[in-house]
Amino acid sequence: MARERETLDVDVLIVGGGPAGLSAAIRLSQLAKARGGEAPSIAVLEKAREAGAHLLSGAVLDLSALAELLPDYRALGAPLLTMVGRERVYFLTEHRAIRAPLIPPPLANHGNALVSLNQLGRWMAAQAEAAGIDLFTGFAGQEVLLDGQRVIGVRTGDRGRGKHGEEKSAFEPGVDIHAKVTIFCDGVRGNLTKQLRRTLALGQGREPEQFAIGIKELWEVAEGRIDTGTVMHTLGHPLRHEEFGGGFIYALPDRLVSLGLVVGLDYHDPLFDPHVAFNRFKRHPLIARLLDGGRLVRYGAKALPEGGWNTVPRVHADGALIAGDAGSFVNSVRLKGIHLAMRTGMLAAETAFEALQRGDTSAAALSSYQTRLDGSAVRKELEPVRNVHQAFGHGLVPGLLFAGAAMLTRGAWLGDLHGDAGHTRMRTLRWYYGIDLASPAASRDVPPDRVLTFDKVTNVHYAGTAHDEDQPAHLLVHTEVCTSICGTEYGHPCTRFCPANVYEIVRDASGAPRLQINASNCVHCKTCDIMDPYGVITWVPPEGGGGPQYTGM
Amino acid sequence: MILVVAEQRAGALNRASWEAVACAQQLASGEPIAILLPGGGDAAKTLADAGVGEVLTVQDAALASYTPDAQVAAVAAVIAQTTPRLVVMAHTYQARDYAPRLAARLRTPLVADVVAVKGSGAAATFLRPMFQGKLVAEVAPQGDGPAIVTCQIGAFRADGVTKGAPAAARALSVALDAPSRQTVEPPFQEARQAVDLGQAERIVAVGRGIKSQDQIAVAEKLAAAMGAEIAASRPICDNGWLPMDRQVGSSGQTVAPKLYVALGISGAIQHLVGMKGSRTIVAINKDADAPIFEVADYGIVGDLFDIVPAMTAEIEKQSH
Numbered sequence: 001m002a003r004e005r006e007t008l009d010v011d012v013l014i015v016g017g018g019p020a021g022l023s024a025a026i027r028l029s030q031l032a033k034a035r036g037g038e039a040p041s042i043a044v045l046e047k048a049r050e051a052g053a054h055l056l057s058g059a060v061l062d063l064s065a066l067a068e069l070l071p072d073y074r075a076l077g078a079p080l081l082t083m084v085g086r087e088r089v090y091f092l093t094e095h096r097a098i099r100a101p102l103i104p105p106p107l108a109n110h111g112n113a114l115v116s117l118n119q120l121g122r123w124m125a126a127q128a129e130a131a132g133i134d135l136f137t138g139f140a141g142q143e144v145l146l147d148g149q150r151v152i153g154v155r156t157g158d159r160g161r162g163k164h165g166e167e168k169s170a171f172e173p174g175v176d177i178h179a180k181v182t183i184f185c186d187g188v189r190g191n192l193t194k195q196l197r198r199t200l201a202l203g204q205g206r207e208p209e210q211f212a213i214g215i216k217e218l219w220e221v222a223e224g225r226i227d228t229g230t231v232m233h234t235l236g237h238p239l240r241h242e243e244f245g246g247g248f249i250y251a252l253p254d255r256l257v258s259l260g261l262v263v264g265l266d267y268h269d270p271l272f273d274p275h276v277a278f279n280r281f282k283r284h285p286l287i288a289r290l291l292d293g294g295r296l297v298r299y300g301a302k303a304l305p306e307g308g309w310n311t312v313p314r315v316h317a318d319g320a321l322i323a324g325d326a327g328s329f330v331n332s333v334r335l336k337g338i339h340l341a342m343r344t345g346m347l348a349a350e351t352a353f354e355a356l357q358r359g360d361t362s363a364a365a366l367s368s369y370q371t372r373l374d375g376s377a378v379r380k381e382l383e384p385v386r387n388v389h390q391a392f393g394h395g396l397v398p399g400l401l402f403a404g405a406a407m408l409t410r411g412a413w414l415g416d417l418h419g420d421a422g423h424t425r426m427r428t429l430r431w432y433y434g435i436d437l438a439s440p441a442a443s444r445d446v447p448p449d450r451v452l453t454f455d456k457v458t459n460v461h462y463a464g465t466a467h468d469e470d471q472p473a474h475l476l477v478h479t480e481v482c483t484s485i486c487g488t489e490y491g492h493p494c495t496r497f498c499p500a501n502v503y504e505i506v507r508d509a510s511g512a513p514r515l516q517i518n519a520s521n522c523v524h525c526k527t528c529d530i531m532d533p534y535g536v537i538t539w540v541p542p543e544g545g546g547g548p549q550y551t552g553m
Numbered sequence: 554m555i556l557v558v559a560e561q562r563a564g565a566l567n568r569a570s571w572e573a574v575a576c577a578q579q580l581a582s583g584e585p586i587a588i589l590l591p592g593g594g595d596a597a598k599t600l601a602d603a604g605v606g607e608v609l610t611v612q613d614a615a616l617a618s619y620t621p622d623a624q625v626a627a628v629a630a631v632i633a634q635t636t637p638r639l640v641v642m643a644h645t646y647q648a649r650d651y652a653p654r655l656a657a658r659l660r661t662p663l664v665a666d667v668v669a670v671k672g673s674g675a676a677a678t679f680l681r682p683m684f685q686g687k688l689v690a691e692v693a694p695q696g697d698g699p700a701i702v703t704c705q706i707g708a709f710r711a712d713g714v715t716k717g718a719p720a721a722a723r724a725l726s727v728a729l730d731a732p733s734r735q736t737v738e739p740p741f742q743e744a745r746q747a748v749d750l751g752q753a754e755r756i757v758a759v760g761r762g763i764k765s766q767d768q769i770a771v772a773e774k775l776a777a778a779m780g781a782e783i784a785a786s787r788p789i790c791d792n793g794w795l796p797m798d799r800q801v802g803s804s805g806q807t808v809a810p811k812l813y814v815a816l817g818i819s820g821a822i823q824h825l826v827g828m829k830g831s832r833t834i835v836a837i838n839k840d841a842d843a844p845i846f847e848v849a850d851y852g853i854v855g856d857l858f859d860i861v862p863a864m865t866a867e868i869e870k871q872s873h
Contacts, residue, residue: 450844457821457822457823458821458822460823461803461821461822461823461826466803466804467804469787469790469791469797469800469804469805470797509765516788516791516792518787518791520787520804
């Protein structure tokens, strides 16, 4: 018996309960309260079981947007862990750490706070709920509902489907949520924003999106290793000049240390493995000394948009707005995006509110969002550094020189630098290594010692990730590529760029490769959807509630 | 006197009832123990044969199928007749359903989900987890009435019960005060009966080292010889070589059998969390560095296809 699909009508639907979505929700309720009268109905969809559980960041928070959204944030108990204290920047060689004599201005974090984005997200969700907003946690947006070119809402994922798509006893079809305005805050490489970009050509005339992957661990370190509030950034080892990225170490209260490595998802070497690089980072004496005698508490990974202002797509359409990481609003020079997510969420809310009042939610009416962005601190911060990530595409030294020039000239540049989509930069084995490797071994791997360094499977355990095993795989892969050409061309890079061991090549008795997808390991970082050189992997949300359980990350 | 309330379903005694008996024996410093089995039947004889104390039964049509009303009425009436000092039961789904109601009816304290007992006799206190197991509270019940204590499953050892000469079973006559307000529906069942590996005493588990589906027969033969259930790590169930309800680990079942034999399982942490509570772990793996050997009591580094058939043959020889 086909069950009736339920529908729900709201004025504003916000997809994604991260800093962008929750800021939008809070701002909307503030505007409604200030106006008085009947408040618009607002719903927020969040795929994590609990608010904040899928959020991952360093995180150093620029407090400017929070102060604008909730001026009395301290009285409301915002979970700021500590203010930034001592700051250090190092250039690492394999064995040495060379301290930069001064902190480059974009990396100066005085006045900023160290936070756990999970805690901040949970706290913001509580503020939104206190304002009477319905937060639907455990519900993922599966597809955008369109009426021609007009976005009319979102369909949530079915629940209770078995491994082969069959309806289990507890099957419930997804719900259609119809909204006058839908604000897409589905994060980096959000599946709905991706669908929207493709259907409505929102990226036309913009630079290709650029991404990086951040791998992070939370450690409890031995007494006296590092002062609370210390912020360290590193360049160099374990990355080579051709690889963009760097490390971070943030000292939180209670001997907790957040450390991670960010690597551009535009590397050339098909055998490069970000997780192996992360382990090499931890083996560096500077980091190994800090962690010696400590213990791993949590692990996680997440992609982040790095492309900057020129890669921001058109962020308005009929009935739709895009905010936060979904719209690539990240300052990759300052390594910050939370405050921009909040700010764009607030501006999207103001736009939606005004459009609702006028009774016109067309693309033309919603285009005032772009005007608002252009006049805001978002553009002021992002435009001067718009070319910097693209410059790093030419290597570390040109990138650094360019970053310095951009700073001095405040971005006054004759033209724009162009970038390529990161996955197109991956070289074939033959090109990169000059030989035809039938089955290459990971060349730069060192076995983990299970004290300082861990294998991916063990790390995944510390992400707390869980999915119902009996559900369709949420990674859609055209696997004929895996068995035919990928092995010889790229040596199955999915097994390396995935930080959670989702992809495994198993060989049958005859030695023929078969892709095994351990979908339940997935930490929702989206790297595979971004970096696969053939573009044959599509990440779709698993059954709502599944995924990592980040706490304190 | 300490009264243990045992539990049965479809005539079979719930194994956890023995754990409640073990708890009661620890609490009794020389005082007698009586065991109440609502509904009576064959299970009463099983209890009486063990000789752990007098077995009391209450028979009434209303107790044929469990309802909280009838259960509370029957147990409350027996408590009134026998005036025990403490009432002990296992923290089963049924106990969770009716124990609070029973305690409210009798206006007595309820100490739920007890994991350990400190001391014995009247001075005994109870340890129970709080805040999802982050803290352990030590509880001393107050008041006149008999405190009701429910024991967490697995906290007391059923095989630690001291048995004696077969005891008598006595049927009590109890008038159930009011008709039950609940109607009985057929007990809830999953569409397909899932295997409850948690109840298995012996488990033979296979991992990726088994290589192919036809080779699982090697492990199944060993399991048959040992009287063990067959289980697996995730890759095996992922491949559909064994059904998903055989999976042990963080995304499968958590088991704690007396004997766990791991064949070709490397011991990823996701698997270990599901089985490390096993009493004795035997691991067979080719890789001497496999993490499974860190939790194993006995380990054999070698080819399971050589070792397992030899083990099977030896066990079969012993049992003939």
